[in-house]
Amino acid sequence: MGDKLRVGISDFQVARAPDILVSYGLGSCLGIVLYDARLQLGGLAHSLLPGARLGGVESRPAKHVEGAIRLMVEKLLAAGSDLRYLTAKLAGGANMFESLNPGAEEGIGARNISMGRKVLAQMEIPLLAEDVGGQHGRTIEFDLATGLLRVRSLRVGEITI
Amino acid sequence: MTLVPLNDVQLDALKEISNIGMGHAATALSQLIGQTVHLKVPRITIADIADMPELVGGAEEVVVGITLQIFGDARGTILLIFPRESATQLLVRLVGKKPEDLIFDELSASALKELGNILASAYLSALGGLLHMTLIPSIPLLAYDMAGAVVDNVLIELSQEGDLALMVETEFHGQSPDDEVIRGHFMILPDPRTLDVLLEAGKGSYGG
Numbered sequence: 001m002g003d004k005l006r007v008g009i010s011d012f013q014v015a016r017a018p019d020i021l022v023s024y025g026l027g028s029c030l031g032i033v034l035y036d037a038r039l040q041l042g043g044l045a046h047s048l049l050p051g052a053r054l055g056g057v058e059s060r061p062a063k064h065v066e067g068a069i070r071l072m073v074e075k076l077l078a079a080g081s082d083l084r085y086l087t088a089k090l091a092g093g094a095n096m097f098e099s100l101n102p103g104a105e106e107g108i109g110a111r112n113i114s115m116g117r118k119v120l121a122q123m124e125i126p127l128l129a130e131d132v133g134g135q136h137g138r139t140i141e142f143d144l145a146t147g148l149l150r151v152r153s154l155r156v157g158e159i160t161i
Numbered sequence: 162m163t164l165v166p167l168n169d170v171q172l173d174a175l176k177e178i179s180n181i182g183m184g185h186a187a188t189a190l191s192q193l194i195g196q197t198v199h200l201k202v203p204r205i206t207i208a209d210i211a212d213m214p215e216l217v218g219g220a221e222e223v224v225v226g227i228t229l230q231i232f233g234d235a236r237g238t239i240l241l242i243f244p245r246e247s248a249t250q251l252l253v254r255l256v257g258k259k260p261e262d263l264i265f266d267e268l269s270a271s272a273l274k275e276l277g278n279i280l281a282s283a284y285l286s287a288l289g290g291l292l293h294m295t296l297i298p299s300i301p302l303l304a305y306d307m308a309g310a311v312v313d314n315v316l317i318e319l320s321q322e323g324d325l326a327l328m329v330e331t332e333f334h335g336q337s338p339d340d341e342v343i344r345g346h347f348m349i350l351p352d353p354r355t356l357d358v359l360l361e362a363g364k365g366s367y368g369g
Binding site for chain 2 (some may be wrong): 008009010024025026027028029048049063094095096098108135136137138139151153154155
């Protein structure tokens with residue numbers, strides 16, 4: 001049994017089997033996992049916002065979906081992975097307060113999701129599965145031995161993607 | 162970091178202003194539920210945004226969150242967090258029934274939002290009166306889920322400015338020994354740019 005490594009807001013971690021990467025209570029935040037099945041190596045990021053604000057220098061690049069994916073890829077490559085073997089999954093991006101953003105399309109959760117898909121597509125990393133959107137919070141556990149992502153929520157129960 | 166570190170005088174002023182404002186909110190709550198509500202002296206913390214879910218009991222704790230925007234001469238966000246059991250107790254007093262599982266019917270949701278509205282309005286009118294500012298609450302929004310998920314929506318706006326949030330927070334609790342205690346967190350998160358405005362106005366009221 002490996003360690004359960006906790007990934008907080010605006011943070012990311014890279015680890016290997018048998019470790020498990022966990023992030024608790026994702027609302028409109030997006031959880032992004034990248035995995036190299038060959039090496040049982042992967043990473044999990046917990047990002048608040050889609051992209052960096054204009055002209056801003058971020059002290060925590062993983063705060064943004066875009067920065068988080070790029071940083072994680074960098075770290076995975078440094079750990080011996082190869083871009084060709086990486087796959088991705090996404091979870092989160094909900095809209096927690098029902099009428100905060102009347103057009104759900106405009107909501108921050110939805111923007112996080114579309115940014116995640118876009119950056120993955122640009123980097124040609126296949127997106128294998130996702131459990132995104134809705135109005136409920138999620139806790140995610142990423143098992144680096146199997147590459148499976150367990151998504152737990154109060155309303156929907158537990159699913160594995 | 163966009164938040165200017167506050168000196169002791171400024172912190173005291175902010176604490177005093179909030180104490181009065183939250184006192185009004187607690188009185189409003191007492192009247193609403195017909196039970197004395199006690200307040201702790203507000204704490205003023207400059208917290209890392211990443212630590213916020215822990216401050217309200219842990220990211221996976223099931224809570225009711227009610228949030229309102231502050232408009233007018235100052236901007237910011239008010240966030241009320243009630244643990245699940247306390248929200249249930251509140252509903253028993255407000256509408257006379259418990260919610261089933263994780264679903265609120267329209268009446269219960271509306272009662273909790275109204276509660277948020279009353280507390281926020283009491284706080285803002287006291288604060289505004291003290292500072293000679295017009296402060297208006299937006300309509301309240303409600304979420305019932307894991308604390309981490311409830312809080313992160315609110316943090317997003319702040320996180321665009323920096324990684325720290327100034328938080329004025331208090332806990333309140335009811336008193337009757339035979340009842341389950343009602344607890345809650347009342348948090349004010351001024352926009353970083355608004356903080357200066359608040360402190361400046363506070364100076365006038367307290368002579369420095």
